[in-house]
Amino acid sequence: MFDEKGYVQFRSDWQHADPPRHAVVEDLIRWRERLYRLGLIGVYPDGIGFGNLSGRTHGHAFIITGTGTGQLATLTPAHFCTVTAFAIAENHVTCVGPVQASSEAMSHAAVYVADPTAGVVLHVHHWGLWEKLSDRIPTTDPHAEAGTPAMGAAITQLLEVGVPGGVFIMGGHREGIMAYGTTADQAGERILQLFETHGCR
């Protein structure tokens, strides 16, 4: 149940199924391609992928890119699954689709719960922006690490205080940045604006 750092381990109940069918998938594929080209989503030299995108379907359920898709330049609906239920404190998700949800799905879940208007959540990695903007724009508690229930709680706390621009730094997740919006275009433009304004690559 606990990993070496004492965190509740991420667990997922995965039901294998056909790719999700929902209009938001096409929007996510389109934005995934743009963010991938900018290097904001991709794969590290050690083969570990980074960055993930999601879109709300109904209630707190959402469609998210699957784990292990970071290296692909273009995605298809077969690279997505639907998170139908989750328990942030227990670090547990239930997902349905051809691939499993990433352990970062919990961070997306926290946004959907905290802000009922959030329709799309984008998570990218960028060292330069992360370093430059930490504590200059809304930033989560640096003690809360990626993929832990503490990160979910830190996101909830931050959104309760308010994230006016819809973009925040994940303080305890090196390189981690999240943007959200009512639509994929709104969330995507928020990332692009940050990227262009602070022009570091």
Ligand SMILES: [Zn+2]
């Ligand atoms: Zn990340």
